[in-house]
Amino acid sequence: MSTIDGGATLGETRSSAVVGVEEPKRPPRSRRRMREIGLAYLLLLPSLVIFGVFIFYPFLRNFYLGFYRTPPFPGLPMRYVGFDQYRDVLTSTDFLDSVKTTVLFMIMTVPAGIALGLGLAVLAHQRLKGIGVYRTIFSSTVATSVAVASVIFGTLFNPVVGLLPWLGVNPRPPILDNPQWALPAVALVTIWQTLGLTFILMSSGLQAIPDEIHEAARVDGAGAGTRFWKITIPLLSPTIFFAVVIGGIFAFQTFGQIDLLTQGGPLKKTNVLTYFVYRTLRTENNDGKAAVLAVALFTITMTLTLVQMRFLERRVHYGR
Amino acid sequence: MGRVVLDHVTKKFDEVVAVDDLSLEIEDREFLVLLGPSGCGKSTALRVIAGLEDPTSGTVTIGDRVVNDVEPKDRDIAMVFQSYALYPHMSVRKNIEFPLRTRHVEPADRQIAVNEAAVALGLVGLLNRKPAQLSGGQRQRVALARAIVRRPAVFLMDEPLSNLDAQLRIQTRAELIELQRNLQTTVVYVTHDQVEAMTMGHRIAIMNDGVLQQVGPPQSVYERPANLFVARFIGNPPMNTMEGRVVDREGVRAVEFEGGCLPLDPAHAAAAEASGAKSLVVGVRPEHLAFSDDGALHAVITVVESLGHERHLICRLTDGQMIIVRQGSDVPRPAEGTAVRLAADPMHLHVFDAVTERRIDPR
Ligand SMILES: Nc1ncnc2c1ncn2[C@@H]1O[C@H](COP(=O)(O)OP(=O)(O)O)[C@@H](O)[C@H]1O
Ligand SMILES: [Mg+2]
Numbered sequence: 017m018s019t020i021d022g023g024a025t026l027g028e029t030r031s032s033a034v035v036g037v038e039e040p041k042r043p044p045r046s047r048r049r050m051r052e053i054g055l056a057y058l059l060l061l062p063s064l065v066i067f068g069v070f071i072f073y074p075f076l077r078n079f080y081l082g083f084y085r086t087p088p089f090p091g092l093p094m095r096y097v098g099f100d101q102y103r104d105v106l107t108s109t110d111f112l113d114s115v116k117t118t119v120l121f122m123i124m125t126v127p128a129g130i131a132l133g134l135g136l137a138v139l140a141h142q143r144l145k146g147i148g149v150y151r152t153i154f155s156s157t158v159a160t161s162v163a164v165a166s167v168i169f170g171t172l173f174n175p176v177v178g179l180l181p182w183l184g185v186n187p188r189p190p191i192l193d194n195p196q197w198a199l200p201a202v203a204l205v206t207i208w209q210t211l212g213l214t215f216i217l218m219s220s221g222l223q224a225i226p227d228e229i230h231e232a233a234r235v236d237g238a239g240a241g242t243r244f245w246k247i248t249i250p251l252l253s254p255t256i257f258f259a260v261v262i263g264g265i266f267a268f269q270t271f272g273q274i275d276l277l278t279q280g281g282p283l284k285k286t287n288v289l290t291y292f293v294y295r296t297l298r299t300e301n302n303d304g305k306a307a308v309l310a311v312a313l314f315t316i317t318m319t320l321t322l323v324q325m326r327f328l329e330r331r332v333h334y335g336r
Numbered sequence: 337m338g339r340v341v342l343d344h345v346t347k348k349f350d351e352v353v354a355v356d357d358l359s360l361e362i363e364d365r366e367f368l369v370l371l372g373p374s375g376c377g378k379s380t381a382l383r384v385i386a387g388l389e390d391p392t393s394g395t396v397t398i399g400d401r402v403v404n405d406v407e408p409k410d411r412d413i414a415m416v417f418q419s420y421a422l423y424p425h426m427s428v429r430k431n432i433e434f435p436l437r438t439r440h441v442e443p444a445d446r447q448i449a450v451n452e453a454a455v456a457l458g459l460v461g462l463l464n465r466k467p468a469q470l471s472g473g474q475r476q477r478v479a480l481a482r483a484i485v486r487r488p489a490v491f492l493m494d495e496p497l498s499n500l501d502a503q504l505r506i507q508t509r510a511e512l513i514e515l516q517r518n519l520q521t522t523v524v525y526v527t528h529d530q531v532e533a534m535t536m537g538h539r540i541a542i543m544n545d546g547v548l549q550q551v552g553p554p555q556s557v558y559e560r561p562a563n564l565f566v567a568r569f570i571g572n573p574p575m576n577t578m579e580g581r582v583v584d585r586e587g588v589r590a591v592e593f594e595g596g597c598l599p600l601d602p603a604h605a606a607a608a609e610a611s612g613a614k615s616l617v618v619g620v621r622p623e624h625l626a627f628s629d630d631g632a633l634h635a636v637i638t639v640v641e642s643l644g645h646e647r648h649l650i651c652r653l654t655d656g657q658m659i660i661v662r663q664g665s666d667v668p669r670p671a672e673g674t675a676v677r678l679a680a681d682p683m684h685l686h687v688f689d690a691v692t693e694r695r696i697d698p699r
Contacts (some may be wrong), residue, residue: 226419226421228417228419228421229421229422229423229424231386231388231408231415231417231421232415232417232421232422232423232482233423233434233438234388234407234408234409235386235387235388235408235409235413235414235415236409236414236434236435236438236482237409237435237438237439238409238434238438239409239438242438246434247423250425251424251425253425
C-alpha cells in the first residue's frame with residue numbers, strides 16, 4: 017500500500033512541476049520559434065557557404081555553359097545557342113551509345129556483384145571454426161583502390177606477361193583490345209574491386225536478421241533453400257535494394273578502370289559516360305558539349321539517388 | 337506419441353557445460369515445466385529437444401524414435417520463442433500458414449487449419465496485419481497459432497510470457513493451460529518464473545548450473561524440496577534456512593544455530609544423526625512460523641510488508657540473521673520494533689545436510 021501511495025505522489029509532483037514552472041515563464045510561441053529558426057540558419061551558414069561555393073555555383077555555371085557552343089579553334093568567342101546544344105548532344109549517337117555502354121556495364125556489374133557478395137556473405141555467415149579468416153579475405157578488396165585493381169588485372173590480361181598466355185590461352189586480339197570482350201573484362205575488374213564492399217554490406221544485412229527467425233523456420237519445416245528464398249531474401253531486400261542503387265551510381269561514375277585499362281576503346285566499346293565527359297573536355301577541348309554531358313550524368317545519378325532516398329524513408333516505417 | 341526422453345544428455349559450448357548429464361522422461365500429454373535461474377541451461381535443453389543444438393553426448397527420444405540425427409522439421413515439434421520470432425515480412429495469415437506451406441499442405445486444408453488456429457487464439461480480425469502492427473500480446477498469440485496449426489506431438493515453449501505485462505501474463509497463463517488441455521499435446525515449457533511453474537506444470541523439473549535438481553508435481557516439490565537449492569528457489573518469500581547442529585535440549589532433540597534453536601521431530605532427529613552429517617541446515621517456510629509465548633526463537637520485527645491479502649514480517653534473530661514470517665492480514669498488524677518469540681511446527685521443518693545440501697527425511 018505504501019509503495020502505491022509513494023508512486024502516485026511522485027507522479028503528481030512531477031506533473032505539477034511541469035505545469036507550475038514552465039507555463040508562466042514560456043515566452044510567446046512565435047517569438048521563440050523565430051529565434052530558433054534564426055539560430056538554425058546561423059548554424060547552417062558555414063555548410064551553406066561551402067556547398068554554395070563548391071557545389072551549387074559550379075553546377076549552375078556548368079548548366080549555363082551548356083548554352084554556349086565551343087568554337088572549333090581556340091581563341092574564337094563562345095557562341096550562345098540556348099538549348100540547341102543540349103538537344104544536339106543528347107540526341108547524338110555518341111551520347112546514346114555511351115549511355116547504352118554505361119547501362120550495359122551496370123547490368124554486367126551490379127547483379128553479378130551482388131549475387132557474388134551475397135553468396136560469399138551467406139557462406140561466411142555459417143558458425144564454423146576459422147570462418148574469420150574467410151571473412152577477412154572476402155572483405156579484403158575494400159582495402160584496394162580502383163587503380164590497384166586495374167594494375168593487377170591489366171597485368172593478368174597482358175598478352176605477353178599475363179596470366180592467360182601463361183595458361184596457354186592467348187586470344188587475338190588481346191582481351192582489352194577486343195571490342196567484344198573489353199567491356200566484360202573491365203566489368204570483371206569492377207566486380208572484383210567492389211566485392212569486398214558488397215560482401216560487408218550483405219554480411220551486415222544478414223547479421224541484422226535474428227537467428228531465432230531462421231530457427232523458427234527450421235522448426236516450421238523450411239529447408240535451406242526455402243529459408244534462403246522465403247526468409248533471407250525478403251528480409252535482406254532493403255539491403256539488396258540499397259546495393260543495387262549504390263551499384264548503379266557507382267557504374268555511372270566509373271572512370272579509373274576505364275582510363276587505366278582501355279581509354280574508352282576499342283571502337284568506343286568502353287566509352288562510359290564519365291569517361292566520355294572527360295574525353296570531350298580534355299581531348300576535344302569542347303567545354304560546352306562536356307557541360308551538357310555532365311548535366312546528363314548528373315540527372316541520371318540524381319534520379320538514382322532520389323529513388324534510393326524515397327526507399328530509405330519507407331524502410332523506416334517498415335521496421336519492426 | 338508425444339513422449340520425450342532425454343537420456344544422459346550433455347551439451348558443452350567449448351568450456352561451458354550448459355546441460356550436464358540430464359536425464360528426464362516427459363510423458364505423452366504432460367505439461368512439463370523446466371524451471372531454473374537465468375543461465376542454468378533451460379533454453380539449451382529445450383533447443384536440444386528441438387534439434388537446434390546437437391547434444392555433446394546422450395540421446396533424445398521423441399515418440400519412439402531416437403531423434404539425435406533427425407532434423408528439427410522432422411521431429412514433429414513446434415516451438416514458441418521468447419522473442420516470438422515471427423516473420424516480419426509476412427502477414428499474420430502467412431505466418432500461421434508457413435509451417436503448412438513448407439509441408440505442401442493443400443491450399444483448401446491450409447485455409448481450414450489457419451482459420452481454426454485463428455479462432456482458437458482470437459486472431460480472426462488480425463489475419464491481414466503484419467507483425468509490426470500488432471501489440472505484444474497479439475504477437476504472442478500469433479506465435480502460438482503458428483505452433484498449434486500443424487498439431488505437432490510436442491510443443492516447446494521458451495519463456496513465452498516473459499515479454500508480456502503482468503496482467504496479460506496472468507490471463508495468458510490460464511489460456512495456455514486451457515489450450516494444452518484442449519489440444520492434448522505434450523508441452524515442454526521453459527521459465528525462470530516459479531509462479532508460472534507452480535501454476536502451469538503437471539510436473540516441474542528444476543535445473544541449476546546445467547544440472548537437474550528435482551522433478552515432481554509442483555506441490556510435492558514445494559513440500560519436499562530435494563535439496564537446499566530447490567528449497568531456496570521455490571517459494572515466495574523464500575524458505576528461511578539456518579545452519580546448525582543437533583543438540584539435546586531438556587530431553588528434546590533440536591537444531592541449534594547462532595540465532596536460536598528449533599526443536600525437531602524425534603524421527604527427523606534420528607534420521608539427521610544417522611545420516612552422519614557433521615552440520616545441518618534447517619529450513620522453515622515463512623507460513624510455518626508463528627508467534628508463540630514459549631517459542632524457541634527470539635526475534636525483533638524490523639519491517640512489516642503489507643501485500644493486502646497477507647503480510648511479510650521481516651524479523652532479525654539475536655545474531656542478526658534475517659527471518660521472514662508470513663501472516664494473514666486478518667490479525668492485527670504488529671508494530672515494527674516489537675520483540676517476539678517464534679515457534680515452528682516440527683512437522684513442517686526441512687532438514688538438509690549442510691555439506692551435500694541433500695534433504696534428510698524423517699524415518
Ligand atoms: N551458443 C552458445 N555458445 C556459447 N555458450 C552458450 C550458448 N548458448 C548458451 N550458452 C551458455 O550456456 C549456458 C546456459 O544457457 P541457456 O541455456 O541459454 O540458459 P537459460 O535459458 O537457462 O537462461 C549459459 O552459461 C550460456 O552462456
Ligand atoms: Mg533462456
